[in-house]
Amino acid sequence: MTKEKKSLIKKVNSKLTQSQINRIISLSIILVVVASVIGISSSVFFQKKPDGFSELSLLMYNDLTENFEANNYPTQIYSYENVSVYFMVKNFENSVKYYQLQIKVVELTQNVSSQQPISAISSFFLYPNDTFEKILSPATNVEKKETGLFAGDYIWEPTELVLYVNSEVLSKLTNPNSFKIVFELWEFNTEKENFQYTGVFTFLELD
Amino acid sequence: MKRYQKFILILCVFGITTVLHNQIPIAQSQAEQEASVAIQEADEKLTYVLELLEEISNYDEDIRNLILQADDARQLIKDAKDNYASSNFTISYQKATEAILQLDSIIGEIDSKIQSKTQNKIIIFSLVGVLAGLGAIMFSFLFISKIYPWYEKKKIEEYSKLEISYNNSKGDVK
Numbered sequence: 171m172t173k174e175k176k177s178l179i180k181k182v183n184s185k186l187t188q189s190q191i192n193r194i195i196s197l198s199i200i201l202v203v204v205a206s207v208i209g210i211s212s213s214v215f216f217q218k219k220p221d222g223f224s225e226l227s228l229l230m231y232n233d234l235t236e237n238f239e240a241n242n243y244p245t246q247i248y249s250y251e252n253v254s255v256y257f258m259v260k261n262f263e264n265s266v267k268y269y270q271l272q273i274k275v276v277e278l279t280q281n282v283s284s285q286q287p288i289s290a291i292s293s294f295f296l297y298p299n300d301t302f303e304k305i306l307s308p309a310t311n312v313e314k315k316e317t318g319l320f321a322g323d324y325i326w327e328p329t330e331l332v333l334y335v336n337s338e339v340l341s342k343l344t345n346p347n348s349f350k351i352v353f354e355l356w357e358f359n360t361e362k363e364n365f366q367y368t369g370v371f372t373f374l375e376l377d
Numbered sequence: 378m379k380r381y382q383k384f385i386l387i388l389c390v391f392g393i394t395t396v397l398h399n400q401i402p403i404a405q406s407q408a409e410q411e412a413s414v415a416i417q418e419a420d421e422k423l424t425y426v427l428e429l430l431e432e433i434s435n436y437d438e439d440i441r442n443l444i445l446q447a448d449d450a451r452q453l454i455k456d457a458k459d460n461y462a463s464s465n466f467t468i469s470y471q472k473a474t475e476a477i478l479q480l481d482s483i484i485g486e487i488d489s490k491i492q493s494k495t496q497n498k499i500i501i502f503s504l505v506g507v508l509a510g511l512g513a514i515m516f517s518f519l520f521i522s523k524i525y526p527w528y529e530k531k532k533i534e535e536y537s538k539l540e541i542s543y544n545n546s547k548g549d550v551k
Contacts, residue, residue, distance in 0.1 A: 200520075204513050207505070211505045211509075265430075266436070266444055268451070303451065304448060305444060306444070307436055308436055358424075360427050363424055
């Protein structure tokens with residue numbers, strides 16, 4: 171068999187398989203149609219939610235306006251006079267959250283990070299025998315746009331905290347003349363079955 | 378005889394006092410254990426409720442009410458723990474049991490909600506599947522009846538334009 175004959179057979183064979191190729195093309199078109207229908211329906215039914223966040227605020231109560239405001243924070247605290255501050259938490263995450271607020275006293279030079287909570291070695295709890303915990307619903311899209319609200323299913327309403335210094339507190343500090351009160355927000359992790367640091371914090375520097 | 382009666386009476390009083398004295402710590406220890414078990418159960422149920430609530434995609438009014446109830450149960454558990462720490466085991470047990478009942482009711486309501494939503498999802502996905510199948514069948518039908526014959530016709534037309542020339546000197550087809 172010459173080379174030309176062989177090439178002719180090849181050409182004929184390729185034409186014979188053309189119908190099979192057509193079938194494959196038709197099948198692949200059908201598959202593309204089905205996949206696109208599934209893709210569109212899944213994008214409708216399984217919409218990815220945007221990332222949310224938790225908000226922690228420290229407020230002061232103004233007796234004149236009878237309202238809470240983020241202003242006039244205390245700068246000094248005395249052993250004979252307690253100071254009241256209010257904390258508020260808002261759940262702008264997209265799911266239910268079980269929050270815990272931890273109040274720690276640290277040296278003024280102590281750095282506060284959103285990556286790691288303050289360690290037990292370098293701090294101590296202001297309220298060792300009390301816990302501040304609350305389960306909150308997530309805010310709806312309408313609620314996310316609202317501002318200046320202090321009550322709602324997604325809000326941990328302003329809660330009073332009496333800050334104090336006594337001999338016990340002062341004895342734990344290297345420099346008792348100035349210190350920092352740190353408010354850390356923690357949330358319950360259902361998989362690990364314990365509270366985990368959210369990275370959300372605020373603090374007051376006091377003399 | 379009267380002397381003996383007095384002696385027996387004193388012995389009885391002593392015996393009863395001893396029994397009572399021994400029974401009180403046993404009862405207290407039992408109450409402590411019951412309270413501890415109840416608190417642990419309540420804690421586990423609260424975690425389970427949170428797991429169920431996290432699975433929910435749409436937090437409607439009913440679910441938000443359930444979250445408020447879950448927070449009430451959390452407060453009851455906290456009260457139970459506080460009372461346990463103060464050695465008020467009976468109150469602690471009562472609070473923990475109340476929390477368990479409340480959490481059981483929440484679990485029941487969430488389960489029924491999830492079940493009805495799952496059924497709705499099954500119906501919707503079945504409809505989408507059937508429609509996709511129908512679409513695919515219709516497209517195949519259209520392809521087989523219209524597009525493919527047209528393509529074949531065009532192909533034959535193109536082939537008909539080809540010319541076959543024979544080279545007699547060699548006997549091969551070109």
